[in-house]
Amino acid sequence: MSTAAQQVIERGGDPEPRVPRMSWRGIATVAMHEFRIRLRTGRWRWLLGAWFVVLLVFTSLLRWALAAARPTFPAYYMGGPGQVDIPPPPPIGTPMFGGLMLFVLGLALLVVPALTAQSVNGDRERGVLATLQVTLLTPTEIALGKLLAAWLTALVFLATTVPLVVWSVIEGGVGLGRVVVTMLVVALLLGVVCAVAQCLSALLARSTTSAVLSYMAVFALAVGTVIAFALTLPLTAETRSVTERFPVWDGPPPEEEFIDPDGRFPPPAPPTPPGRQGEPDRWETQTYQVSDVRPEKVWWLLAPNPFVILADAAPSTQPRFDPRSGARLAEPLDPLGEIGHAVREARDPSDHRAEPRFDTVPPEPTPEQQPGPVWPYGLVFDVLLGAGAVALTIRRLRTPVRKLPRGVRIA
Amino acid sequence: MAETEVLVAAGGASAPQGGIVAANVRRTFGDVVAVDDIGLAAPAGCVTALVGPNGAGKTTLLLVLATLLTPDAGQIRVAGYDPVREPREVRARIGWMPDAFGTYDTLTAREVLEFVAAAYRLPRARHTVRARELLALVHLAQFADRPVHVLSRGQKQRLGLARALVHDPAVLLLDEPAAGLDPRSRIELRGILRGLAAEGRAVLVSSHVLAELEETADRVVFVDGGRTVDEHHLADLRPTQRRPWRLRALDQELLLSSLAGLGAVITGEPGLAGVEVMLAGDEEAAELVAALVRDGVPIVACAPAAGTLEAAYLEMTEDRR
Numbered sequence: 001m002s003t004a005a006q007q008v009i010e011r012g013g014d015p016e017p018r019v020p021r022m023s024w025r026g027i028a029t030v031a032m033h034e035f036r037i038r039l040r041t042g043r044w045r046w047l048l049g050a051w052f053v054v055l056l057v058f059t060s061l062l063r064w065a066l067a068a069a070r071p072t073f074p075a076y077y078m079g080g081p082g083q084v085d086i087p088p089p090p091p092i093g094t095p096m097f098g099g100l101m102l103f104v105l106g107l108a109l110l111v112v113p114a115l116t117a118q119s120v121n122g123d124r125e126r127g128v129l130a131t132l133q134v135t136l137l138t139p140t141e142i143a144l145g146k147l148l149a150a151w152l153t154a155l156v157f158l159a160t161t162v163p164l165v166v167w168s169v170i171e172g173g174v175g176l177g178r179v180v181v182t183m184l185v186v187a188l189l190l191g192v193v194c195a196v197a198q199c200l201s202a203l204l205a206r207s208t209t210s211a212v213l214s215y216m217a218v219f220a221l222a223v224g225t226v227i228a229f230a231l232t233l234p235l236t237a238e239t240r241s242v243t244e245r246f247p248v249w250d251g252p253p254p255e256e257e258f259i260d261p262d263g264r265f266p267p268p269a270p271p272t273p274p275g276r277q278g279e280p281d282r283w284e285t286q287t288y289q290v291s292d293v294r295p296e297k298v299w300w301l302l303a304p305n306p307f308v309i310l311a312d313a314a315p316s317t318q319p320r321f322d323p324r325s326g327a328r329l330a331e332p333l334d335p336l337g338e339i340g341h342a343v344r345e346a347r348d349p350s351d352h353r354a355e356p357r358f359d360t361v362p363p364e365p366t367p368e369q370q371p372g373p374v375w376p377y378g379l380v381f382d383v384l385l386g387a388g389a390v391a392l393t394i395r396r397l398r399t400p401v402r403k404l405p406r407g408v409r410i411a
Numbered sequence: 412m413a414e415t416e417v418l419v420a421a422g423g424a425s426a427p428q429g430g431i432v433a434a435n436v437r438r439t440f441g442d443v444v445a446v447d448d449i450g451l452a453a454p455a456g457c458v459t460a461l462v463g464p465n466g467a468g469k470t471t472l473l474l475v476l477a478t479l480l481t482p483d484a485g486q487i488r489v490a491g492y493d494p495v496r497e498p499r500e501v502r503a504r505i506g507w508m509p510d511a512f513g514t515y516d517t518l519t520a521r522e523v524l525e526f527v528a529a530a531y532r533l534p535r536a537r538h539t540v541r542a543r544e545l546l547a548l549v550h551l552a553q554f555a556d557r558p559v560h561v562l563s564r565g566q567k568q569r570l571g572l573a574r575a576l577v578h579d580p581a582v583l584l585l586d587e588p589a590a591g592l593d594p595r596s597r598i599e600l601r602g603i604l605r606g607l608a609a610e611g612r613a614v615l616v617s618s619h620v621l622a623e624l625e626e627t628a629d630r631v632v633f634v635d636g637g638r639t640v641d642e643h644h645l646a647d648l649r650p651t652q653r654r655p656w657r658l659r660a661l662d663q664e665l666l667l668s669s670l671a672g673l674g675a676v677i678t679g680e681p682g683l684a685g686v687e688v689m690l691a692g693d694e695e696a697a698e699l700v701a702a703l704v705r706d707g708v709p710i711v712a713c714a715p716a717a718g719t720l721e722a723a724y725l726e727m728t729e730d731r732r
Contacts, residue, residue: 029529033515040517127513131574134477134507135530136499400495402481404440410479411509 022140030137030145031152038153051111052160055104059164062099063171066092066333090332091173094317098335100168101182104161105189105310109222111157112190113214115150116198118207120393125207130411139397143390147191147198154190158183173332178315182336185313185379189306192386193218199389202396205407221382225305229298229346236294243287247280295346302343303378304385311339312375340374347371429455429490429581430613431476436485438471445471446482447637453615453630455581458608460628460645461617462720464728468637469617470510473584476615477507490581490613503531506575510586510617516560520551520570523559524577531578545573550599564591572603583607583614589623601627621721631720633727640727645720654725655716656696659685661709669706675699687716 038044070089123129132142165183168174197214204210302308314336320329331337348371401410431453438446446468453459461469474480476489478498487494490504514523524542533541546552549569554562562570568591575583585604589597597620604627608614618624624631625645633641655678660666666686670677676689690696700713715722 026532029526033526033529036522037515037517127509127511128515130479130509131507131527132530133479134502134505135527136502136532136578137530399479400475400481400498401479404480410474411511 021138022144026137026141027145027148030132030142031148034146034149035152038149048157048160051107051157054107055100055161055164058103059096059100059167062096063092063167066095088322088329090320090330091171092332093168093171094173094332094334096171097165097168097174097178097182098311098314098337100161100164101186101310101314102307102335104158105186105306106222108154108157108186108190109193109218109306112150112154112193113197113218114211115153116147116194116201117211117214118201119146119150119198120202120397121205121210122201122207124408124410127411133397133399139394139399142397143198143202143393147195147390147393150194150198151191154194155187158187158190173317175315175318178317182310182314185310185375188379189309189382192382192389195386195389195393199393202393203405205405221304222306225301225303225308229301232298232301233293233295236297237291238294239289239291241287242290243285245283245285248282248284250281294349296349299343299346299374300377302346303374304381305378306382308339308343309375309378309382311336312343312373313379314340316340343374344371347374429611430457431459431487431489431582431615433472433476433487434485436472436475436487437483438468438475438480439483444637446475449485449634449637449639451615451632451639451642453582453613455613456608456611457629458604458614458616458627460624460631460720461615461634462621462624462631462724463617463634463640467634469634470586472634473507473509473586473615473617477505477584478502503578504580505582505584506578506580507584508571508575508586508588510590514559514567514570517558519556519558520546520562521555523570524573527574527577533578541577545576548576548603549573565593565596568592569596569600572600576607581612583612585614585616587618588616589618589620597623621724622718625718625720628720631723633724635727641723643723653689653691654722655679655687656690657685657687657712657714657716658699658703658710659712660703661711665706666703666708666710669703669708672706673699673702685712 070092120129123132133139137145165179169176169179196217197210200213200217201207201210204213316337317331317334319331321327322329399410404410431451433452434450436446436449437444449468449472451459451461451472461472463469471480475482476487476494478489478494478501481495489501492500492504494501515526518526521539521542524545525538528538528541529535543552543555546555549572551562551566551569551573554566559567559570568588572585572588575585588604589600592600601623604614604616608629616624616628628645631641631643631645632639633643658666658670663681663686667677667681670686670688678687678689681687688699690699696713700710703710717725
């Protein structure tokens with residue numbers, strides 16, 4: 001068989017031999033087009049300006065509030081030999097950065113769904129989607145191009161916060177790694193929100209419905225996860241019976257015979273465990289029911305929460321040491337670290353309080369027993385959610401269409 | 412080997428064949444049958460008119476041909492390809508202008524066309540040139556850098572036509588292209604469509620402006636209730652039922668008395684436009700004119716009061732009343 005004939009056969013056999021499912025050029029075409037339309041239609045300068053002003057006011061207030069709350073010492077205490085040894089104050093930057101990033105994420109979650117919540121059905125309502133679908137752009141290119149434009153818009157908002165982040169870094173106590181990781185996590189989460197909102201706009205006929213549902217979805221991630229955790233926690237409670245054996249003295253211990261008629265002395269300290277004070281008269285056993293909640297069974301409900309991911313993913317602060325004594329100093333207030341610590345605690349199955357202890361010393365929790373991080377699970381879950389949303393959007397953009405959802409007109 | 416030979420033969424036979432061939436096309440939306448059984452041919456080099464009342468299934472049929480909807484049944488070839496199995500091949504060869512379409516209001520006319528050129532993967536260097544050519548073709552060159560929202564409805568319609576032509580398609584699917592156009596634009600549209608057909612393209616136009624189609628179309632396909640009712644060459648279209656013809660003479664009194672003498676059926680009130688008489692066809696009209704001339708009536712004009720297409724359309728939809 002000749003080569004030419006073979007080519008003809010191959011071309012006839014494969015319905016889409018030459019055109020790839022997606023190309024960067026196609027995605028870029030859609031993205032640039034969307035970006036240009038966004039730039040023309042919205043009052044972006046005002047929106048970005050308002051966004052920055054709100055963040056600036058927040059950061060300034062936070063900075064002043066932190067500075068006012070910080071323990072300060074009169075200047076004459078500082079320096080000079082023989083003076084009272086006062087450790088350097090904790091840096092303001094750590095809580096300032098943490099507060100700022102949590103605030104930025106919260107504000108962005110309010111703004112970003114609007115970027116794509118009407119992306120597909122809005123175009124359909126305006127009668128421009130079908131004219132795009134009959135071109136040689138593939139559904140993948142249309143979906144990814146639109147998503148890219150929206151995500152870039154969200155990143156422009158994020159980029160305006162950089163001066164404020166730099167300010168908090170200058171205040172001290174924030175490592176570069178922490179800044180980079182936190183910004184990347186926020187950027188990724190905003191992309192996920194864009195993808196989910198876009199998917200809803202492809203699934204639902206009316207743009208108002210999809211906008212409302214996009215905000216519901218964000219609410220579910222940011223608040224719903226916490227509510228779900230709080231409500232399922234009591235359901236994890238396990239009841240077990242504890243039998244306790246304790247000593248009994250028939251007569252009162254001799255210490256309590258001290259009488260203080262004037263009441264001039266403070267009440268005596270509770271007696272030390274009496275078991276050490278000689279043989280008790282007898283031993284009694286008592287059995288009672290103990291109910292413990294097991295947060296390690298439902299901690300994963302918190303994992304997809306964007307705030308949890310952000311806080312837990314932030315690398316922990318560097319320990320500070322006193323430059324004179326070399327002693328380790330107290331950690332500064334760190335909202336990201338606190339949240340991260342709290343959710344990691346929830347993963348820890350060993351509950352020290354649950355163990356009934358009597359005249360035994362509780363073991364010191366060793367650093368090796370620290371529960372693992374939560375954010376990788378949450379981030380993977382959210383990214384998969386976004387990827388699934390994109391896949392569904394592409395499916396919905398595919399033409400020719402066999403089944404149209406109720407209320408949807410293709411053109 | 413036999414199978415491959417068939418494939419080669421099929422490829423060779425279908426590739427050069429242009430135009431649209433559709434048979435037994437059916438498309439439903441739930442319980443609603445939008446297209447019941449439509450068949451049509453829109454050969455290359457011809458303007459084919461798709462005519463029918465509202466809800467006849469014209470727009471749905473065009474959506475099926477434009478690779479947007481899957482038909483429930485039927486065989487379709489657009490420019491030799493199957494819109495369901497080979498949508499990309501079809502898309503590369505069709506220009507579709509929807510009946511109701513939006514444009515990106517804030518972009519300029521040039522930007523819209525350049526974007527469409529990029530969407531059809533034209534080489535980058537061609538975008539600007541192609542946009543300029545098309546804007547000149549549809550007489551929008553002076554609006555090239557104006558945002559689309561300042562364009563009138565007719566101008567937007569022309570921009571829509573330009574958009575459908577960006578990739579030089581072999582088949583054009585135009586849904587109500589004349590809607591909202593002023594008389595001059597309609598005449599220009601007619602010229603553009605005739606020109607496109609003369610270049611060997613297949614042009615399928617749906618419209619309600621029957622007088623326009625009569626001037627433009629070579630063929631007409633009547634659809635009603637989702638079915639093809641009739642398919643004609645316009646030249647063959649001869650309404651057989653009696654319909655009004657308009658007669659005008661220099662002396663209307665003489666015309667009226669002469670008509671009364673000949674026993675012609677006059678409809679409506681005689682006015683400045685002339686007298687309307689019910690006639691069955693061209694032959695009857697010719698006989699009447701001859702008789703009037705014999706009577707010495709200074710006759711000036713004798714023509715159907717409505718266009719051939721309109722008459723045929725009215726005839727077709729008659730039974731609905």
